[in-house]
Amino acid sequence: MTPRASEGAAGRKRLVDDFRAGGRPALARAISMVEGGRPGVGALLRELLLARPRACRLGVTGPPGAGKSSLIAALATLMRARGEEVAIVAVDPTSPFSGGALLGDRIRMNDLATDPGVFIRSMATRGSLGGLAATTREVIDLLDAFGFPNILVETVGVGQTELEIASTADSVAVVLVPESGDGIQAMKAGLMEIADLFVVNKSDRIGADRMVRAIRQALLLKTGHGGHDVPAHHGVDLSRVADGTGSPADTDTPAPPPQWNIPVLKTSAGRGEGIDEFLEHFRAHQHYLKASGVLEQRRQSRARRRIRDVVEGRMRRRAREFLGRHPDHSHWVAEVAAGRATAYGVAEAVIPAILRKDPESGT
Template sequence: MTLARASDPIARLLDDFRDGKKAALARAVSVVENHRPGFDRLLAALHPSLGRARRVGLTGPPGAGKSTMTTALARLLRDQGHTVGIVAVDPTSPFTGGALLGDRIRMESVALDPGVFIRSMATRGSLGGIASATREVCDVLDGFGIDFILIETVGVGQSELDVARASDTTLVVLVPESGDSIQTLKAGVMEIADVFVVNKADRPGADRLRNDIELMLGLRGGAAMRNVPAHHGVDLKALSAEEREATRQAMNPARAARAAASADHPERWVPPVLQSVAAKGEGIVEVLGALDRHFRYLEASGELRSRRRARLRERVVEVVEQKVRSRLWADTGTMAWLDERLAALESGTLTPFGVADELLERSAGLIARSTLHAPRST
């Protein structure tokens, strides 16, 4: 090792990382999560090796059993010989600003497995159900050679959808107490699911919730009355067996959705609605089977490449926004210039839009400067 390399902590970390040392993985995740000096160099070095891991997002309301489901899936994947990375996003502590680490406590049964890496992350004010650095941490796990990355969100409502943009497959976990049938028709988290799981299915109302979700899928897919023949002057008994089955499914959107979800179609995916009791390990094999089927669909249809390209595009946008914000609002000259215009804004002489345009024009050099140069005031 050269003297220059010995004095470069990121270079030394990358050497250990590429040697497969778990301690180096933990340090790399910390560097990236906290945006410590050199985190961008670290991510840039790992970027060419990304794309091997399958990323599965697990989301749903609080108390749905997401941590238990994540643990059960991790255990089954380990039984199959896969390595597993778990990114568990916990609510932020209002006192320390850190994660409560409740997910890590629930995952105790797999925490000591050398083929499982668990990272708990605090949301730190992020409102999308995952932490702001979640995708970057997933990149580190991917670069390390992890086979499956399970991303567990905090308990979410109807609009925390960031997990879908961070995952190849999104698993929505619900329980019979998730709400009435109207909840299944609402936009938001119900629309991002690639696979639905009604967990705690040994409780009353599980079958009804499954039927409600399948009814929603059938109605949204246009299954209702699609293939129903005109009944005036038509002898329904004269229909073939296939036509009668198509008619029965069309008149029952839930049945149609269930039938469509069980069929392998290379260009169309209908989310299956499964049932499980994750605490007892029941239904987990079927859940993993659905995840495998969805991944095969993604590959065959070209959707996998589309989703990953969209993720890269969004990543570039995020990096640009972060750099622009840090360069503008950390610049003392820019802030002083803005303060001088507050009086005109108060009086109505200037508008926020006009000031913003002027600010961007005067700050073009600041925004475009190389990161190799030290921050400057204008």
């Protein structure tokens, strides 16, 4: 082993020990390593991520300015008031999460940001290779392995992002506002598919009830359920998911087969209204996930995607490095460009060499 490698191994061991001992700097460093995609991060993650997922993970998505950060801040404040620790991850935030007052005097982000029971991390997604799927997932898993019982993830819901967040969080809340327009319109971007809860925020404004009705209507069209299946207020029949607190003791009482009717909640993060209900329904959904076995299914499909992404990512990187360094690379390029060889022929020739040795596979 080269001196450098052993130094790296010693450094890694220190980092792993500090992380396991609950050191925040170690957590922050591990996250930076993941974000930076540094070599050796695979070896680090191999150790750090060997932990059974335990955290309640809530993804909060929706159009820009819907109040996602405000809601997350309000939820986090409520969780703190109940003595629970919470980690917040803001992906590609358009407005920075920390610093400044988000909602005037009601929720001061600075209070949250300086609270040792809260960990806030803003992160920017990178190119197509990393992106939300890979990096956020790892960061969330790190926060989970570190021991945060609650992880709240904010992403702006545009395009593919919403679907990807679904693979990182267990519960997904889609936040809309009264002005989000025609309910059906709002459903188009795939929001319908990923929402476990709908939240109509800024309900202090005109049109909130109409928005709630439009979403319920769209849900009815999608599920084909009659209106009686969707309770009038919050859309979930809590009696069917035990008491909704999600505590392990609940599982002692035999419950009927759990069902989940997507609730449509009204909140005003600005006035601090509806936040308790939001938290209650999030807990109820977590409880439902466990009781129904859906949590296990979601974890498995996450694991499946994960394996595929890590393997593909590594293969791709190896292939690029191999081609980039190969002395004949420009020759192949010229030959293929001139029509004297094909990319297929080159692939046939180089793939066996690429597969022969992957430096990262050895320990």
